[in-house]
Amino acid sequence: MPFVRNRGRVIITNAYSPYKERAFLELGLRVFVLENRASGFLLVMNDAVARDAGLANA
Structure with missing residues (x-):
């Protein structure tokens, strides 16, 4: 997976939390x-994943 090779990290939480979002x-x-x-x-996600996914301003 390209995310692993480029030190990408993705986190998905199971509920919204404004505290987690800010952190x-x-x-x-x-x-x-x-x-x-x-x-x-x-x-x-970190910037490596954003770049690999083709997100703007990565």
Whole structure:
């Protein structure tokens, strides 16, 4: 998997938490809220994964 070769890391949480969202952002990770804040979850990735996935500003 390219994410592993390029030291990529992905975290998926099982529930949305504003505290976790802030903590991940403070660590310099990219955070995406999926669904909505009432019943959603977080997708977190480092820049290596963002580049491999072709996300803008990676």
